[in-house]
Amino acid sequence: MKLLIKGGRLLDPSSGIDDQLDLLIEDGAVAAVGSDLDAGDAEILDATNRLVVPGLIDVHVHLREPGYEYKEDIQSGVRAAVAGGFTAVACMPNTDPVNDNKTVTRYICQRAAEAGLANVFPVGAITKGLKGESLSEMGELREAGCVAVTDDGRPVGDGEIMRRAMEYASSFDLPVISHAEDLSVVAGGVMNDGFVATELGLKGIPWVAEDAMVARDVMLAEFTGARLHVAHVSTRGAVEIIRAAQKRGVAVTAEVTPHHFTLNEEAVRGYATNAKMNPPLRSADDVAAVREGLADGTIGVIATDHAPHHRDEKNVEFDIALNGVVGLETALPLTLRLVDEGVLSLPKAIARLTCGPASALGLSRGTLAVGRVADVTIIDPDCSWTLRAEELLSKSKNTAFDGWSFKGAATCTLVSGKIVYRRVGA
């Protein structure tokens, strides 16, 4: 089966291509890239006025299956993913049971295969049951399909365990993803520590809770030589620690979420539970710092931390509302806003959603090089639309951007050369 994507602006940051080029797909792989390619017997997909980019990759999602299917399941999660332009997602292990053994990993892979649509890369737990006590069977997790390990949602508090986790994971070529937070400093806080928290009478989480743990994990990575990926960076200090470590040659990568580069703590006013996240929305200065980090490449990855929660878990007092927001269907337009605002060039923005995440987790994706899997996202950078939370494809509607007007959307998403999503009316 052949498909020719014709007439678009082909933008592949992995190879530096940014030109008016056609893309020929054959048997699910990229067969040719060139100008005015001959269609031959290929089906033609018109991409005039569209961007044609490698399939977007989100290395931080919670698909909630097994165990919390009332929030999201693998099928609804990947449906939301492809609608947001993502062809691959890496799902966190804080399911029930926890993905800390090969049986759960295989179950996730099997459910993902049944769902089709997007590629699902499971991320295994660092410690059994996410308890932070004993290492999970990372060798078997790797064999079963895990691409990294993390105790996401919880930091690994014990330095000895984190050290050994890095040593052990690197023996199996698994990157370690750090949810960097010193819980003893968090001490029950529910939003960023600062004037807004003081005004609202809410307990603050100071930036030092994040910075201190990022510093520890970066130094452990330097000491062990393991590959470290820092999840959802939200503070100026964390960006600076990571930047300095990268300069020293430490193998550390980092991600930022669209909500952390778009919103600050002011969004909490009115006790808005959809502005309750972990890490919390920080100060305007922190937002500026993560944007600088994205621009200079310290932060090479934009990841959503897609965290679906049921309405009843958010429609409560702020103190007891669960953390997190859905993000798969808003990440692309929020990233394109950064281009509009002059924070990122378009190629850099696309890199942070494609080759950046692929290289952070060692995935052989995020490129349109000839011979590689044809995961492709076609984007209309100009279409204007307004988000209505109830129209999200995710089972949960806990977005922080309800009613926002956006420019740009994925119009067509292809996985292994097959169209898995087409935007209505596009």
Place this chain on the structure above:
Amino acid sequence: MSFGHKHILGIEQLSADDITLILDTAESFKEISTREIKKVPTLRGKTIINIFFEASTRTRTSFEIAGKRLSADTVNISASTSAVVKGETLEDTAKNLEAMHPDIIVMRHGHSGAPHYLAERCGFSVVNAGDGAHEHPSQALLDLMTIREKKDTIGGLTVAIVGDIAHSRVARSNIYALNKMGATVRLAAPRTLLPSAVERLGAEVYTDMNAALEGADVVMMLRIQQERQGKTLLPSAREYSRFYGLNPDNLKRAKADAIVMHPGPMNRGVEIASAVADGAQNVILDQVENGVAVRMALLYLISGGEQLAEQSA
């Protein structure tokens, strides 16, 4: 002038004119409590539910008496007897309350923002009787009434608030209220009990209590919670008392005619020495007395008091 508020969620939303109107109204109501028949028919036929998710004696009783002296039907629900212990959500509690058609809900809740949640979703008026570490507007108003009564004015005074500012809704409401009325606010506490950037609320911040007391017109002591003592925020009640307790000696730093206030309940011998709590400068029971009058004023004004008065005229 008229009072345009349906809810009393915090002092933050009130103007200086609103506060003055509340205090004037409260003053006119104060006399009712000294009559032999302590009742006026103003809120006859109105239903007020006092729902307290946290223990309270003073505030709950004060609101109940205020409602009864205005002839409203008042019902009390406390957390120990409510459905909360059965795991009911605030949303369901709100819906159930609304189904009983109350006119006013007076709510105390341990979580900041809980009364705002109710006000956004329900048709009745909501009076915040204290939410988490956020606001306690009726307390600040009764404090202001007491200050005005004793000092004739509020503007231009220097008020020192000493104690656990970080966890205090009384402090926040008073900082807002005193600023709006033109007073200077000083806060004194060890840094563990001062929230971030609290000076931006409009206050001078001191870690030295003696400096904060210097020349003050009003000294407002805050209760230090038992559970904060001897842990990470404070080493001991003994040391706290030495450096942040009010006693006859350090009170001399304040103006000779300074008044001493405390929202209660007091920890005698911890934040306040008995000699001061019972001393000539204390106005602590005036605060309690004025509490009833202020709450009568609040219930009256959010019920559309002026219109009610016209109807009965």
